Amino acid sequence: MTEDQDKYDNLLEQLQELPEEKAPPALREEINRLHPSEIADLLESLPGKQRDNVWDLIDPELEGDVLVHVQDAVRSGRLEQMAPEKLAEVAEALDTDDAVDLLQDLPEPMVDEVLQSMDAQNRARLATVLSYPEDTAGGLMNVDAITVRAEVELDVVLRYLRVRGELPEKTDNLIVVDRNNSYLGMLPLENILTQPPERTVGEVMIDVEPITVDRPAREVAIMFEQRDLLSAPVVDAAGSLLGRITVDDVVDVIVDRGDQSLMSMAGLDPSDDLFEPVLESARRRAIWLGVNLATAFVAAWVIGRFEATISQLVALAILMPVVASMGGIAGSQTLTLVIRGLALGHVSFANARSLLYKELSVSIINACIWALVVGCIAYFWFDNAPLGVVLGMAMIVNLLTAALSGLAIPLVLKQLQIDPALAGGVVLTTVTDVVGFTAFLGLATIFLV
Amino acid sequence: MTEDQDKYDNLLEQLQELPEEKAPPALREEINRLHPSEIADLLESLPGKQRDNVWDLIDPELEGDVLVHVQDAVRSGRLEQMAPEKLAEVAEALDTDDAVDLLQDLPEPMVDEVLQSMDAQNRARLATVLSYPEDTAGGLMNVDAITVRAEVELDVVLRYLRVRGELPEKTDNLIVVDRNNSYLGMLPLENILTQPPERTVGEVMIDVEPITVDRPAREVAIMFEQRDLLSAPVVDAAGSLLGRITVDDVVDVIVDRGDQSLMSMAGLDPSDDLFEPVLESARRRAIWLGVNLATAFVAAWVIGRFEATISQLVALAILMPVVASMGGIAGSQTLTLVIRGLALGHVSFANARSLLYKELSVSIINACIWALVVGCIAYFWFDNAPLGVVLGMAMIVNLLTAALSGLAIPLVLKQLQIDPALAGGVVLTTVTDVVGFTAFLGLATIFLV
Numbered sequence: 093m094t095e096d097q098d099k100y101d102n103l104l105e106q107l108q109e110l111p112e113e114k115a116p117p118a119l120r121e122e123i124n125r126l127h128p129s130e131i132a133d134l135l136e137s138l139p140g141k142q143r144d145n146v147w148d149l150i151d152p153e154l155e156g157d158v159l160v161h162v163q164d165a166v167r168s169g170r171l172e173q174m175a176p177e178k179l180a181e182v183a184e185a186l187d188t189d190d191a192v193d194l195l196q197d198l199p200e201p202m203v204d205e206v207l208q209s210m211d212a213q214n215r216a217r218l219a220t221v222l223s224y225p226e227d228t229a230g231g232l233m234n235v236d237a238i239t240v241r242a243e244v245e246l247d248v249v250l251r252y253l254r255v256r257g258e259l260p261e262k263t264d265n266l267i268v269v270d271r272n273n274s275y276l277g278m279l280p281l282e283n284i285l286t287q288p289p290e291r292t293v294g295e296v297m298i299d300v301e302p303i304t305v306d307r308p309a310r311e312v313a314i315m316f317e318q319r320d321l322l323s324a325p326v327v328d329a330a331g332s333l334l335g336r337i338t339v340d341d342v343v344d345v346i347v348d349r350g351d352q353s354l355m356s357m358a359g360l361d362p363s364d365d366l367f368e369p370v371l372e373s374a375r376r377r378a379i380w381l382g383v384n385l386a387t388a389f390v391a392a393w394v395i396g397r398f399e400a401t402i403s404q405l406v407a408l409a410i411l412m413p414v415v416a417s418m419g420g421i422a423g424s425q426t427l428t429l430v431i432r433g434l435a436l437g438h439v440s441f442a443n444a445r446s447l448l449y450k451e452l453s454v455s456i457i458n459a460c461i462w463a464l465v466v467g468c469i470a471y472f473w474f475d476n477a478p479l480g481v482v483l484g485m486a487m488i489v490n491l492l493t494a495a496l497s498g499l500a501i502p503l504v505l506k507q508l509q510i511d512p513a514l515a516g517g518v519v520l521t522t523v524t525d526v527v528g529f530t531a532f533l534g535l536a537t538i539f540l541v
Numbered sequence: 542m543t544e545d546q547d548k549y550d551n552l553l554e555q556l557q558e559l560p561e562e563k564a565p566p567a568l569r570e571e572i573n574r575l576h577p578s579e580i581a582d583l584l585e586s587l588p589g590k591q592r593d594n595v596w597d598l599i600d601p602e603l604e605g606d607v608l609v610h611v612q613d614a615v616r617s618g619r620l621e622q623m624a625p626e627k628l629a630e631v632a633e634a635l636d637t638d639d640a641v642d643l644l645q646d647l648p649e650p651m652v653d654e655v656l657q658s659m660d661a662q663n664r665a666r667l668a669t670v671l672s673y674p675e676d677t678a679g680g681l682m683n684v685d686a687i688t689v690r691a692e693v694e695l696d697v698v699l700r701y702l703r704v705r706g707e708l709p710e711k712t713d714n715l716i717v718v719d720r721n722n723s724y725l726g727m728l729p730l731e732n733i734l735t736q737p738p739e740r741t742v743g744e745v746m747i748d749v750e751p752i753t754v755d756r757p758a759r760e761v762a763i764m765f766e767q768r769d770l771l772s773a774p775v776v777d778a779a780g781s782l783l784g785r786i787t788v789d790d791v792v793d794v795i796v797d798r799g800d801q802s803l804m805s806m807a808g809l810d811p812s813d814d815l816f817e818p819v820l821e822s823a824r825r826r827a828i829w830l831g832v833n834l835a836t837a838f839v840a841a842w843v844i845g846r847f848e849a850t851i852s853q854l855v856a857l858a859i860l861m862p863v864v865a866s867m868g869g870i871a872g873s874q875t876l877t878l879v880i881r882g883l884a885l886g887h888v889s890f891a892n893a894r895s896l897l898y899k900e901l902s903v904s905i906i907n908a909c910i911w912a913l914v915v916g917c918i919a920y921f922w923f924d925n926a927p928l929g930v931v932l933g934m935a936m937i938v939n940l941l942t943a944a945l946s947g948l949a950i951p952l953v954l955k956q957l958q959i960d961p962a963l964a965g966g967v968v969l970t971t972v973t974d975v976v977g978f979t980a981f982l983g984l985a986t987i988f989l990v
Contacts, residue, residue, distance in 0.1 A: 104891040129767030137887045139895045161767065253734045262771065263731060264713055281730040282712060285702045317796060318578030318610065320789035322711065322771060339788055340769035343795060347766060350799015351881060354806070358877035359870075366882055367899060374906040377874055381907055384870045388863040389918065395859045402858050406851050409858035410844045413865070413974075414837040421808075421833045425826055428807035432800060433815055438586045442553040446588045450816060457823040458830055469838065473845075525862075 100130075104137055107146055120149045128154055132161035139367040156182035160190045165365035168197040176202065180209035183218070187261055189234045189341055192221045196231075221335070229312050230305040232342070233326045233335035236260040239269045242276055242294030246284055249293060253284075262338040264322050268297045275302050275325050275333045302327040305334055312337060313345040314437065353431055356513035359383075383518055391416070391525035398533035404541045407474045408533060411483055414466060415532045419490035419524030422458065426451050426498025427520050431513050434506055441503065448499055455495035459488040478540055486532035493527045494520075549579075553586055556595055569598045577603055581610035588816040605631035609639045614814035617646040625651065629658035632667070636710055638683045638790055641670045645680075670784070678761050679754040681791070682775045682784035685709040688718045691725055691743030695733055698742060702733075711787040713771050717746045724751050724774050724782045751776040754783055761786060762794040763886065802880055805962035808832075832967055840865070840974035847982035853990045856923045857982060860932055863915060864981045868939035868973030871907065875900050875947025876969050880962050883955055890952065897948055904944035908937040927989055935981035942976045943969075 106119060123131060123146065131150060135143050135158070147170065150158060159167055159182065171179065171194065179198075183191040183206060195203050195218065203222070207215050217235050224230025238259065240249055249266070253259070265278040277297035287296045302325045303312055315321065316339055323338045351362040359380030364373075395402070395412070402408050430447070433439030439447065467484030471477050501519050502512035555568060572580060572595065580599060584592050584607070596619065599607060608616055608631065620628065620643065628647075632640040632655060644652050644667065652671070656664045666684050673679025687708065689698055698715070702708070714727040726746035736745045751774045752761055764770065765788055772787045800811040808829030813822075844851070844861070851857050879896070882888030888896065916933030920926050950968050951961035 100886065101889045101891040104889070108892065108895060127768055133767070133885075133887060137882075137892050139892075139899065142895075250734065254737070257735050259731045259735065262769070264771070281734060282708045284734060285699065285730060286706050286708065288703070317792055318582070319576055320711070320792075322713070322788070339771070339792070343766055343769075343788070343792060346792065346795055347799065350796065350803075354799075354803045354881060355877060357803070357806075358874050360874060360877060364878075366878065366887055366896065370899060370902040370906070373899070374903045377871070377903060378907050378910060380874065381867060381871060381911055385863070385867060385911060385915070388866045391866075392859050392863055395862070399855050399859065403852070403855045406848050406858075409851050409855075409861075410841050410848065412858075413844070413862060414834070414841055416862070417837045417840075417970075418830060418834060422826070422830060425807050425809060425829065428804060428809060429813075429815065432803060433586075436582075437549065438582065438815055440550045440553070442550040443557060443586050443588075446557060446591075447815065450588065450819060450822070453819040454823045454826060457819070458827050461827060462830055462834060466834070521866075 100133075104134065107134065107138060108142055115145070115149055123149050124151045124154060128157035129161040131158045135162055136166055136366060140369065143367070153185075156185050156194075159194055160186060163365060164197055164363045165368065167194070171198055172202075176205040177209050179206045184210055184214050187234060188217050188221055188236060188335075189232065189338075191218055192231070195222060196226050224305060227309045228305065229303045229307040229309065229326050229337060230334070232309055232312060232337045232345070233305070234260070234338065234341075235335040237267045237325070237333070237336045238263065239273075239333065240266045240279060240293050242268050242270065242292065242297065244293050245289065246287055246291055246293065246296065247289035249279070249284055250289065262323065262340060265300075265336075266293075267325050267333055267336065268293055269333050273332050275327045275331055278325065300324060302331070302333075303337065304329060309345050310349065313342050313349060316342040317346065349435065353435055353513040356511055357428075357431070357517055359514065384521075387518055387522040387525070390522055391529060394526050394529045395533065398529075398537060401533055401537045401541050405479075405536065407470075407476065407479060408536050408540075411466075411470055411479075412529055412532050415483065415486045415490055416525045416528035418462065418466075418487060419494045419528045420521050422455065422491050423494030423498040423520045423524050424517060426455075426495050427502060427516050430499055430502045431516060434502060434512060439503075444499065444503060448496070451495045451499055452492065455491050459491035462491070463487040479536075482535045482539055483532065485535055486528065489531040490524060490528040494524050497523045549582075553583065556583065556587060557591055564594070564598055572598050573600045573603060577606035578610040580607045584611055585615055585815060589818065592816070602634075605634050605643075608643055609635060612814060613646055613812045614817065616643070620647055621651075625654040626658050628655045633659055633663050636683060637666050637670055637685060637784075638681060638787075640667055641680070644671060645675050673754060676758045677754065678752045678756040678758065678775050678786060679783070681758055681761060681786050681794070682754070683709070683787065683790075684784040686716045686774070686782070686785040687712065688722075688782065689715045689728060689742050691717050691719065691741065691746065693742050694738065695736055695740055695742065695745065696738035698728070698733055699738060711772065711789060714749075714785075715742075716774050716782055716785065717742055718782050722781050724776045724780055727774065749773060751780070751782075752786065753778060758794050759798065762791050762798060765791040766795065798884065802884055802962040805960055806877075806880070806966055808963065833970075836967055836971040836974070839971055840978060843975050843978045844982065847978075847986060850982055850986045850990050854928075854985065856919075856925065856928060857985050857989075860915075860919055860928075861978055861981050864932065864935045864939055865974045865977035867911065867915075867936060868943045868977045869970050871904065871940050872943030872947040872969045872973050873966060875904075875944050876951060876965050879948055879951045880965060883951060883961060888952075893948065893952060897945070900944045900948055901941065904940050908940035911940070912936040928985075931984045931988055932981065935977065935984055938980040939973060939977040943973050946972045 135146060138146060159170060183194055195206060207218060220235055221233060265280050268276040268279055270276055278300045279293050279297045283296045305326050305328055323336050325333060326335045326337055328334055348362055355362040430439055463484035466487055467480035470483045471480035497520050502516045505512040505515055584595060587595060608619060632643055644655060656667060669684055714729050717725040717728055719725055727749045728742050728746045732745045754775050754777055770788060772785050774782060775784045775786055777783055797811055804811040879888055912933035915936055916929035919932045920929035946969050951965045954961040954964055
């Protein structure tokens, strides 16, 4: 543990035991000295009751910035308790993209109310961005870019900036457009500073590929990552400038993407609140458990088909979970590899055959090794050589099935527009359970009893 | 699928069928028109043989940039085939931090050879950064920051920059230091442009908290994320300026972190190559399968203790996997939630009690619901009411155990400095299997036979 984490944990512990009536002024001060994102972290790490108490300790002028940094689930609960005028005030103090993030979580009529409480300019600015889906370039962009014309001299730009006095947050480029607002290129601040003042904007601007407004956020993130961009212009289909996306907003998309696969594979939602109300959490998980219960009963039904065989040789009941579980483990290795490859765009039907060849080869080697091992263990444990052979054979069948399913299932699910991370594991386990039990008990029925 | 992905898949397909002797010039051109990071993606998406073929098509001056973008595993294979002089040439053309990334993958003696082939200035620059561990602020930083003194007027800075002509990549701030190179603050390019030229650097610089050089990369990433930073200064323990970290390098850390938990939970390494050589891949996975096999046999041994009971009532063998698998599913939901919480710093012993209370409450609700459901199913299936009751009771025991273990196991593993994502699932499954089988078969032994 580092010093910072220690300090944080210490504060967290104090806040959990916060007396209901009145917090010591020192604690209130300590909280408001934190960065808004750190306050947001504290809120997320506390259960509902204490969360309310801590919220009351936050300085009103920090509230907006804190709200921008908390998770969706925590935020929407908080927003619904605020008056529209208060919300409008908070939203006006934020960058467009941050304000939009806040408003997107509200019910439609409330958004309208908040917009009505704003001045016309802010309202127009927000309404533009709100009209694009949250998970596209349009939903990520800021509309506060400073534009310049190509024929202007740098000297003029410099004078203009000095009069203006302040640039929108995270401005690293001015954006060059023609008289119709068509995007032409980017003018890095660096070039204004380092190039001779008599040159024109058009001479020193750089060529940055613009992002069309309907591009999915996922692809915008990959583009920023791959090209190490700090910002990029957003245009409509005709090439007119609409806004700009900055890297800090893309970082949020990347962070969410990383969590997405992990959480989905356990049937969870990445935006879930750690301290979600118990009933809500129980309801969501009940669905997941129900789906998995259904697959468990499919497996049980398969076993039931071999009731007579098992009753003649109980050793089968003892060993059968080994076959199924090894299939599940091996399959989820391939599955995870493919799910990540799909998320990064590295796996598709185009290279599926090469990948199948590799995964099957790996699987054959491991199948042979572990079939031998489990076969020997079964032989010595139950002093029954044919039982060992049958167990080994079932293991080989199931590990090959696992490799094949681990690759095929996510590809097919993706084709069907179903999230492979969410459904892949359930389908895979069903396959490896059914094949594992059938192979082992079936072979046993033929050769052993 | 978007248009871009389609184009990419199309190219990927062509490259897989590349004739060995000679690629068509059109294909060579198409590849070299891509961004280096896109070429890197192509390489990662191809198996070994075709990867070599595509590598031969890449323009030599693009090679360095492509290497910076490929995964560690792919890169090191490629680097070892290059001559030290060639490597030195490639490394000199890159930013310090990118060059360091390349060299860190090489064996020590080769690094020395490469450094010897460089000019003194480049060598000194690289050696500084190489002396810090890869996963700390020092390993992430660039040493090419432009420094200015606080007492200088902006006008002078402006003239200096114009003479200099070009700034290091991703420069959004100059760094303000005193005569002893102690860090004082940051001077955003924006302020040079917008503030009156007669003001001094000290008057318009901003206060940015510096990062100490030994700070873990993980914490640097959280800081950049939380505070929406584009760059930050790096200092030693005494406060002397050593370099700067830019957001693009931090994005890489964030991307890796997202993959880390996902891949570790399946016993994979995030830096694994999708088309790793078969034998190498088989060896790594064999270890993981072996560990899981051991736990499967622990479960089998538990079942074996109840051989006599099962032989009297084969329905037990049919239903027992249901208890174990539901425990595993419920447990891994809590486990995943906690593993992510630990990675983000939201879960610690400080709020473990509150979280335990919530997870146990959720678990009790679900345990009661599903115990009732499975109990009824078992009753109707086998026409045996006591069997249904025993199954339901075992389910309740195992779901509560799952919630408790899902929370406790990762916290304890973390305390023992073992990666909870890697080992958590194995330990959890062992616990839910053992408890599930023992509860169900044990209760059956007492009440049913």
